[in-house]
Amino acid sequence: MSIAFDVRQLGGAHEIELFNRLPYALNDEIADDLEQGRRHVEWTWLAIHEDRLLGRLALWSPAGATDATQFDIFDLDDALSDDEQREVGAALLDAAHGEVIAGQATPPEFARYLPADWRERRSERRATETIMTLLEAAGARFVVERLRLQWEPEAGIPTPDPRLDFRAFEDDDEVLDLTTRALTGTLDAHSRGELGHASPQEVARVQFDEEFARYTTPREWWRVAVDGAGEAVGFVFPARNSYHHIVAYVGVLPEHRGNGYIDGILAEGTRVLAEAGAPHIRASTDVGNLPMANAFARAGYGTFQRLINLAWD
Numbered sequence: 001m002s003i004a005f006d007v008r009q010l011g012g013a014h015e016i017e018l019f020n021r022l023p024y025a026l027n028d029e030i031a032d033d034l035e036q037g038r039r040h041v042e043w044t045w046l047a048i049h050e051d052r053l054l055g056r057l058a059l060w061s062p063a064g065a066t067d068a069t070q071f072d073i074f075d076l077d078d079a080l081s082d083d084e085q086r087e088v089g090a091a092l093l094d095a096a097h098g099e100v101i102a103g104q105a106t107p108p109e110f111a112r113y114l115p116a117d118w119r120e121r122r123s124e125r126r127a128t129e130t131i132m133t134l135l136e137a138a139g140a141r142f143v144v145e146r147l148r149l150q151w152e153p154e155a156g157i158p159t160p161d162p163r164l165d166f167r168a169f170e171d172d173d174e175v176l177d178l179t180t181r182a183l184t185g186t187l188d189a190h191s192r193g194e195l196g197h198a199s200p201q202e203v204a205r206v207q208f209d210e211e212f213a214r215y216t217t218p219r220e221w222w223r224v225a226v227d228g229a230g231e232a233v234g235f236v237f238p239a240r241n242s243y244h245h246i247v248a249y250v251g252v253l254p255e256h257r258g259n260g261y262i263d264g265i266l267a268e269g270t271r272v273l274a275e276a277g278a279p280h281i282r283a284s285t286d287v288g289n290l291p292m293a294n295a296f297a298r299a300g301y302g303t304f305q306r307l308i309n310l311a312w313d
Contacts, residue, residue, distance in 0.1 A: 003080075007046070008045070013035075018046070025114075026073060038062065039059070053077065058073035061108075068104065068108040085130050093135070109311045113306075118306060145286070145287045146307040147306060148284050148303065149285070153280075155302075157270055157274055160267050161263060161265075164268075166223040167224050169224055179204040187289040191203060233252060233259075234251055234253055237249040237269070246283060247269045250262070263295055
């Protein structure tokens with residue numbers, strides 16, 4: 001390689017401008033993430049030649065967590081040759097793996113946030129394919145590509161389903177019961193992977209403990225859909241994470257699928273967040289989960305990004 005470079009960690013918040021010289025979807029969040037404890041300087045690495053940023057890598061976690069849970073920044077200077085990109089990327093990955101990732105019982109999942117048309121953008125496709133090749137050589141495997149979706153108020157609140165009424169969950173036990181039942185026949189790649197080595201009850205419990213229970217927005221927003229006989233047919237979890245109002249989870253119970261209930265359940269989740277003043281609503285679903293992707297499209301959610309996940313077993 002013609003360019004000599006050093007790999008080091010971020011010196012502090014004063015270097016955010018340097019760290020953000022490479023464009024990426026998450027750049028606007030870096031400063032606040034560092035301040036709020038979702039990122040740490042010891043979880044960031046830069047490849048530097050003189051004062052030029054050749055590449056960078058960073059990990060993320062919910063505030064207060066001791067281990068990184070997501071590996072979501074891995075960028076390379078587009079001006080580098082293919083060989084140079086591979087060398088810089090490998091050096092960054094080696095540093096992160098040796099200093100942090102290898103010491104965790106569960107390595108953080110890789111997430112790359114991309115434009116919706118990333119395959120048609122030469123630099124995005126080149127960098128992403130290089131990074132995926134480096135990760136796979138390091139033992140990671142492709143998990144899924146997801147649609148990142150957004151609803152805007154001008155889309156309007158979807159029409160409610162007159163067949164459905166909604167109520168709050170009775171308690172955490174009901175949350176666990178319904179989310180466990182909804183895992184039967186799921187098309188979600190992450191859930192299917194988890195079900196390969198854990199029971200539905202265990203998968204639902206982990207999802208509750210590590211995601212749903214951490215939302216600070218009112219539990220009253222979470223809604224159970226019931227039919228005319230008062231039987232639960234599905235549910236939706238509207239919430240707000242550290243960044244946006246979201247539809248965290250929407251599901252129809254297996255015995256009630258095929259009746260078109262998903263549209264009404266998603267409409268209720270959208271209504272709850274819109275009435276809470278959400279300036280926009282985010283959601284995501286797997287590219288291969290066509291029933292859910294189509295339901296979001298009917299509800300006025302447009303694809304603004306895609307997300308690629310890789311993981312280590």
